Amino acid sequence: MPMKYDLVIIGAGPAGMGAAIIAASHGASVALVDENPVPGGKLRGQVYKEPKANWWIGQEIARNMEKEIKQLGVTCFLEREVWAIYPKWKIMLNNGEQLESDYVVLATGAIEKPIPIPGWTTPGVMAIGAAQVMANIHRVKPGNRVAIIGIDALSLTIAYDLKMAGVDVVGIYLPPFNEFSLDKSNPLKMIAYLSSLSHLAPNPILKLLGKLGKQASVQKLGVNYYPPFGMRVWGIPLHLRKAVVQILGDELVEAIKVTTIDRSGELETKQEKRIPVDCVCISGGLYPLVELANVAGCAFVYVEDLGGHIPLYSDEMETTQSGIFVAGNSTGVEGAKVAMAQGELVGAIISNRLGLLKHGTELIKQAKEKVNVARKNAVIKFHPTIESGREKVLHLWNEKAVK
Amino acid sequence: MIQNMLICRCEEVLLADIVASIENGAGTLKAIKMETRAGMGICQGRTCRMLLEQVMDFHTDINVQEANNLSYNNPVRPISLANLSRSGKDSEP
Numbered sequence: 001m002p003m004k005y006d007l008v009i010i011g012a013g014p015a016g017m018g019a020a021i022i023a024a025s026h027g028a029s030v031a032l033v034d035e036n037p038v039p040g041g042k043l044r045g046q047v048y049k050e051p052k053a054n055w056w057i058g059q060e061i062a063r064n065m066e067k068e069i070k071q072l073g074v075t076c077f078l079e080r081e082v083w084a085i086y087p088k089w090k091i092m093l094n095n096g097e098q099l100e101s102d103y104v105v106l107a108t109g110a111i112e113k114p115i116p117i118p119g120w121t122t123p124g125v126m127a128i129g130a131a132q133v134m135a136n137i138h139r140v141k142p143g144n145r146v147a148i149i150g151i152d153a154l155s156l157t158i159a160y161d162l163k164m165a166g167v168d169v170v171g172i173y174l175p176p177f178n179e180f181s182l183d184k185s186n187p188l189k190m191i192a193y194l195s196s197l198s199h200l201a202p203n204p205i206l207k208l209l210g211k212l213g214k215q216a217s218v219q220k221l222g223v224n225y226y227p228p229f230g231m232r233v234w235g236i237p238l239h240l241r242k243a244v245v246q247i248l249g250d251e252l253v254e255a256i257k258v259t260t261i262d263r264s265g266e267l268e269t270k271q272e273k274r275i276p277v278d279c280v281c282i283s284g285g286l287y288p289l290v291e292l293a294n295v296a297g298c299a300f301v302y303v304e305d306l307g308g309h310i311p312l313y314s315d316e317m318e319t320t321q322s323g324i325f326v327a328g329n330s331t332g333v334e335g336a337k338v339a340m341a342q343g344e345l346v347g348a349i350i351s352n353r354l355g356l357l358k359h360g361t362e363l364i365k366q367a368k369e370k371v372n373v374a375r376k377n378a379v380i381k382f383h384p385t386i387e388s389g390r391e392k393v394l395h396l397w398n399e400k401a402v403k
Numbered sequence: 404m405i406q407n408m409l410i411c412r413c414e415e416v417l418l419a420d421i422v423a424s425i426e427n428g429a430g431t432l433k434a435i436k437m438e439t440r441a442g443m444g445i446c447q448g449r450t451c452r453m454l455l456e457q458v459m460d461f462h463t464d465i466n467v468q469e470a471n472n473l474s475y476n477n478p479v480r481p482i483s484l485a486n487l488s489r490s491g492k493d494s495e496p
Contacts, residue, residue, distance in 0.1 A: 081480040081482075082479070082480070083477065083478035083479055083480045083481075083482045084477035084478055084479065092477075092478075092490055094478075094480055094481075094482045094483075094486055095486055095489075096485075096486040096487075096489030096490045097490075098490055111449070113453055114450060114453075114454065116408045116409075116410060116418070116454060117408070118407070118408055120408065120409075121408075121409045121412060179418075179454075179457050179458050179460075179461040179462070180454060180457050182457075287453065291475045291479040292479060294474070294475040295475050295476065295477050295479055308453075
């Protein structure tokens with residue numbers, strides 16, 4: 001028997017919960033679906049000190065939002081996966097349940113890109129996000145001696161998390177050049193990327209790198225004179241001139257093989273060194289998880305600045321399929337605060353469509369402004385050009401509307 | 404050595420298999436999928452879809468990032484036959 005709701009939200013991370021709270025507080029009947037046993041999504045793994053404020057403790061924020069959701073009478077379908085969306089709109093859950101609604105919010109977040117290197121399927125190798133979930137949510141060390149491959153905002157943040165959890169992080173290395181690593185294996189390009197990260201970043205590694213210099217000439221100097229033993233930040237050696245060329249071990253990770261690389265990313269194979277570790281974390285970046293928008297028939301665009309293929313959406317976050325909305329990282333990879341604000345915006349827009357708001361236009365305007373403010377004040381930018389990516393989507397939407 | 408990396412873990416497809424498929428004339432992601440079974444396992448390409456795009460992009464002139472030519476199909480997550488029958492959906496496309 002299908003269960004009917006005013007709104008069905010898929011994904012109970014910051015975006016999905018934000019949308020649920022706003023819509024339910026205006027009187028909508030809301031169903032919230034998530035594959036995990038507890039709402040919160042990746043918000044639950046976040047812990048950092050904010051530049052001018054207190055600690056941002058994701059677990060606590062998620063718990064408070066969960067309380068609010070329960071008080072507002074949102075129906076939660078936890079430990080359920082959505083396996084299909086049929087028009088207009090039936091949401092199929094993997095335990096056989098079926099939800100029905102005119103309005104659906106896809107808040108499915110992002111997933112990690114792997115960077116395959118030889119040995120990457122050995123047990124003990126994991127995506128960097130998995131290490132964060134283990135350490136910060138489950139309070140389990142992913143390993144005692146951990147090597148991290150891939151230098152980006154996420155891996156540096158989690159290196160710091162692991163260090164705080166008492167893990168010996170033996171180093172952060174580049175991947176070797178291959179089909180999958182491309183620019184991520186190039187020291188010069190990595191310095192340019194690192195210096196584009198916000199200087200407001202919430203951990204000392206990112207802060208230091210943000211100060212490294214934004215000029216190309218300075219960046220080049222940085223690569224040429226980068227110390228061969230790495231730069232120690234918070235006790236973690238950060239290697240811009242070393243790549244992990246192989247992960248060793250039969251049944252379990254036993255060691256990594258590290259090679260020095262020249263300034264353009266070429267390997268100097270004579271300089272190979274074996275370093276014992278029991279866990280390797282690979283960070284290849286995030287991209288929006290969009291499979292449900294795809295099967296629902298939404299039109300797609302490719303926007304590099306937002307993380308890749310995304311469903312085309314309007315300034316009201318609606319896709320080309322009427323009634324299907326998007327919020328959070330499935331529209332482009334950004335931080336939890338932006339995702340939450342996007343969720344609240346969608347919650348307001350749908351409440352208005354349902355005829356629940358008296359001053360809808362004004363509320364929606366305020367919610368849009370909140371998204372912009374959150375984006376402007378973001379401490380970590382996963383894509384330095386996120387704003388231009390967002391503008392590009394609106395431009396593409398308007399172009400489509402004219403046609 | 405690099406060519407022996409596993410790319411599709413579910414169907415145990417090596418990088419070398421995918422590159423060979425391209426060299427033998429597979430010109431689309433779908434063709435690679437059909438020939439090697441990459442992306443056809445239980446996870447339905449959730450790990451290797453992006454990797455297949457990258458291999459294609461690297462070894463051919465085709466810019467797959469603009470093309471997005473691998474579709475998604477229901478069910479997008481694994482579901483048991485018992486639960487599928489319970490869902491009461493038997494005539495949908």
